[in-house]
Amino acid sequence: MKIAQIAGFLGSGKTTFLIEVARELVSRGHRIAIIVNDVGDINVDAKFIETYGLKAKEISGGCICCQIAGSFATTVATLYNTFKPDIIIVEPSGVAIPWGLKRAAEYSEEEMEAKIEHAPVVTLVDAVRIDELLNAVRRLVETQIREADIVFINKIDAASPEKIRRCEEFVKTVNPRAKIMYGSGRTNQGVKEIATAMESEISPRYDEAVEQELLRKQYAEGQ
Ligand SMILES: Nc1nc2c(ncn2[C@@H]2O[C@H](COP(=O)(O)OP(=O)(O)OP(=O)(O)O)[C@@H](O)[C@H]2O)c(=O)[nH]1
Ligand SMILES: [Mg+2]
Numbered sequence: 001m002k003i004a005q006i007a008g009f010l011g012s013g014k015t016t017f018l019i020e021v022a023r024e025l026v027s028r029g030h031r032i033a034i035i036v037n038d039v040g041d042i043n044v045d046a047k048f049i050e051t052y053g054l055k056a057k058e059i060s061g062g063c064i065c066c067q068i069a070g071s072f073a074t075t076v077a078t079l080y081n082t083f084k085p086d087i088i089i090v091e092p093s094g095v096a097i098p099w100g101l102k103r104a105a106e107y108s109e110e111e112m113e114a115k116i117e118h119a120p121v122v123t124l125v126d127a128v129r130i131d132e133l134l135n136a137v138r139r140l141v142e143t144q145i146r147e148a149d150i151v152f153i154n155k156i157d158a159a160s161p162e163k164i165r166r167c168e169e170f171v172k173t174v175n176p177r178a179k180i181m182y183g184s185g186r187t188n189q190g191v192k193e194i195a196t197a198m199e200s201e202i203s204p205r206y207d208e209a210v211e212q213e214l215l216r217k218q219y220a221e222g223q
Helices: 014-028 048-051 070-082 098-111 127-136 139-146 162-174 191-200 210-220
Strands: 002-008 034-038 055-060 087-091 123-128 150-154 181-182
Touching: 002 014, 002 098, 014 034, 014 087, 014 191, 034 070, 048 055, 055 070, 070 150, 087 191, 123 127, 123 139, 123 162, 123 191, 127 139, 127 162, 139 162, 139 210, 150 162, 150 191, 162 181
Parallel strands: 002 087, 002 123, 034 055, 034 087, 123 150, 150 181
Antiparallel strands: none
């Protein structure tokens, strides 16, 4: 069973995008479940999402990549045991770290028969708010980009070419190995391409040594 995470800072368009990608995958015949992790007060309405024929679970009360990794793992295992999705698409909180979520997802193997595979880690970057992001939460955004397989520069329907270019430059500096894609959850641009990547590509399992080396490099460069 695959876990596909859509990371990105608060308000980067994760929920909007995730619903579109999930609908696309359902239309291709997949069984899709969704887990949304809300740490704030405004909760996504899981029932609303389910009207699209998806199974949706909401986890609140902390961040699923660290504080409540155990309840995330149990939710994944329960979904597998009751619904047997091909792919679970996860919206981590806006402050989650992708490798933490991979590790937490792998914990679920203790509670079910299936093995976890990871789809490419997709990190959304909000092109409309790129300047605010770089000023206010640069380190966090860098970490989310550094751990991405695909960086999706989002909201291009509303961002100037200049801002889109700044996003692209920033992403290339932080993670030259990431594939960069462009689009908009609102106008559906890029949705099919991400759905295809989730179907057909695999991201490595959590490996502590690899993560520590990446972290060491990031902080050495930041000195
Ligand atoms: N112009 C534009 N606005 C978008 C797009 N996607 C989302 N938005 C808007 O951005 C805001 C945040 O969208 P969400 O999908 O809730 O973003 P999120 O990342 O899930 O937010 P949190 O869960 O609160 O972190 C909403 O006002 C959306 O309408 C897009 O592709 N283009
Ligand atoms: Mg959301």
